[in-house]
Amino acid sequence: MKDAMECYLCKGKMVKGNAPFSVDRHGYHIAWESIFAWVCTQCGEALFEENEVNHIQNALQQVDRETVALTLRVA
Numbered sequence: 759m760k761d762a763m764e765c766y767l768c769k770g771k772m773v774k775g776n777a778p779f780s781v782d783r784h785g786y787h788i789a790w791e792s793i794f795a796w797v798c799t800q801c802g803e804a805l806f807e808e809n810e811v812n813h814i815q816n817a818l819q820q821v822d823r824e825t826v827a828l829t830l831r832v833a
């Protein structure tokens with residue numbers, strides 16, 4: 759893994775850190791307080807790597823499934 763990245767917004771230096779991430783989906787909202795991310799030391803932009811994005815997507819898929827089970831009840 760690289761030690762530094764360049765911010766795609768301001769060209770500032772991005773360092774390893776943590777950033778919150780929240781998403782509004784149909785029927786629920788999820789907010790993670792702290793996910794591994796590259797954080798720009800200049801503008802504060804956070805960039806998640808593919809690994810974290812994959813885990814977020816997997817988590818949302820599971821919550822989607824459970825949400826369907828919770829909200830769709832056949833009489």
Ligand SMILES: [Zn+2]
Nearest residue numbers: 765768798801
């Ligand atoms: Zn930046």
